[in-house]
Amino acid sequence: MFSVVVPSELLERSHGFVENAGRPEGYEAQRTILKERDALAPTEGLDSDNTLYTTQPSIRMDATPAAFSDGWTECLLYPDVKALILTTPGFPSPLFRPSSRGYRLGPSPNKGRGLFTTRKISAGDLVLSERPLTLTPAWISTRVRYLKELTAEEKVQTQIYEWEQTFKVLFDRLHPDYRTAFMALANSHQRDGSGPIGGIIRTNALGVRCLQTGRYSAEEARTLRRGIYSAVCREISRLNHSCSPNTTAKFDVASFSYQLFAARDIPKGEELKFSYTALNALAEARQTELEPYGFRCTCSACRTPESDARRALSFVFPVETIEDCLEKLSLLEEEGLQVAEEYCETLKSLMNLYLGRGDVHNASKYARKLASRPWSPLADLARSYPLHFNRSRC
Numbered sequence: 203m204f205s206v207v208v209p210s211e212l213l214e215r216s217h218g219f220v221e222n223a224g225r226p227e228g229y230e231a232q233r234t235i236l237k238e239r240d241a242l243a244p245t246e247g248l249d250s251d252n253t254l255y256t257t258q259p260s261i262r263m264d265a266t267p268a269a270f271s272d273g274w275t276e277c278l279l280y281p282d283v284k285a286l287i288l289t290t291p292g293f294p295s296p297l298f299r300p301s302s303r304g305y306r307l308g309p310s311p312n313k314g315r316g317l318f319t320t321r322k323i324s325a326g327d328l329v330l331s332e333r334p335l336t337l338t339p340a341w342i343s344t345r346v347r348y349l350k351e352l353t354a355e356e357k358v359q360t361q362i363y364e365w366e367q368t369f370k371v372l373f374d375r376l377h378p379d380y381r382t383a384f385m386a387l388a389n390s391h392q393r394d395g396s397g398p399i400g401g402i403i404r405t406n407a408l409g410v411r412c413l414q415t416g417r418y419s420a421e422e423a424r425t426l427r428r429g430i431y432s433a434v435c436r437e438i439s440r441l442n443h444s445c446s447p448n449t450t451a452k453f454d455v456a457s458f459s460y461q462l463f464a465a466r467d468i469p470k471g472e473e474l475k476f477s478y479t480a481l482n483a484l485a486e487a488r489q490t491e492l493e494p495y496g497f498r499c500t501c502s503a504c505r506t507p508e509s510d511a512r513r514a515l516s517f518v519f520p521v522e523t524i525e526d527c528l529e530k531l532s533l534l535e536e537e538g539l540q541v542a543e544e545y546c547e548t549l550k551s552l553m554n555l556y557l558g559r560g561d562v563h564n565a566s567k568y569a570r571k572l573a574s575r576p577w578s579p580l581a582d583l584a585r586s587y588p589l590h591f592n593r594s595r596c
């Protein structure tokens with residue numbers, strides 16, 4: 203008998219076509235997962251290593267999506283994360299929505315379907331907000347007992363099979379309308395052993411990094427995805443990828459929603475896209491990151507030979523003088539990287555440099571620009587500066 207905790211890194215390997223995919227013979231699972239009836243029940247006394255199925259925010263058993271339009275999320279999470287959610291100030295606050303719907307779902311050439319604007323959307327505007335259908339850990343420690351020594355791929359396949367059983371319980375808890383929406387999403391993991399639910403999660407999940415409770419170090423979160431969650435959304439998961447994205451998304455714990463913002467002005471009819479990869483990665487590294495999604499990116503950054511050098515430079519460019527900052531902003535803009543935190547950092551530097559010169563007019567201009575990037579933690583800082591804000595946009 204062999205007993206192994208399969209590291210999450212192994213899971214990353216299976217994509218594309220895997221020969222002999224599926225559950226290897228001869229293993230015995232020993233997971234314990236808690237199903238919960240009362241979403242508001244305290245978490246004290248629960249085993250901190252066992253995940254919990256919970257509906258958040260708490261709803262009545264007979265709730266329907268039509269009657270409760272803000273929706274709710276079926277979650278699989280560790281008890282300390284549930285405690286963090288329940289004690290977040292304002293939770294569960296109602297969804298914050300744009301004044302009118304400004305997008306539609308439609309066919310996107312060679313990309314399946316995607317979201318397109320139905321009116322002009324301005325930089326910094328909220329495009330949509332929604333509660334995810336599901337929220338699951340990006341990494342679950344699963345101890346599996348084997349009756350024979352397995353190959354590395356067989357271990358991965360066993361783990362994938364186990365995950366599917368776990369996800370199936372979550373899926374069965376979804377409201378029938380949500381189940382239909384979930385199953386209608388794309389699945390790029392049809393031939394690597396992933397089950398139908400795990401495949402959809404792997405194809406569509408957006409990372410949630412703000413549910414860290416201190417159990418894991420920043421390094422563990424970064425390299426092993428410990429404490430990071432995956433949210434599958436009905437709408438935002440429809441966004442296709444671009445290396446120069448015109449939107450970015452952020453999870454808000456208080457309203458328990460994913461929010462999508464326009465990173466720059468977007469004309470009517472343009473496809474909304476966000477980035478599935480690290481923004482500072484170079485073209486070949488981005489293509490490698492995209493392999494599990496089953497496509498090669500052909501966006502303009504991937505087709506422009508000078509892009510790599512410009513992208514690399516734009517992330518290391520100094521911000522010591524006003525001229526540096528303006529040059530850096532224009533490099534990032536040429537790369538279409540207004541969503542990068544580096545862009546916001548540069549706006550902050552400009553604001554401070556102009557303030558240092560006593561130039562309140564220009565300091566205010568960049569403070570306003572920073573304040574209109576609500577996805578950045580620096581936006582609040584800009585709003586708190588006693589500058590001459592006015593209503594005009596910059």
Ligand SMILES: C[S@@+](CC[C@H](N)C(=O)[O-])C[C@H]1O[C@@H](n2cnc3c(N)ncnc32)[C@H](O)[C@@H]1O
Nearest residue numbers: 313314315388390406439440441442443495497
């Ligand atoms: C999260 S889904 C995006 C929505 C999907 N297009 C749909 O029809 O629901 C991810 C999948 O969309 C497709 N996709 C996303 N971005 C793409 C791109 N830039 N080029 C080609 N296909 C893309 C790939 O099939 C990928 O596995």
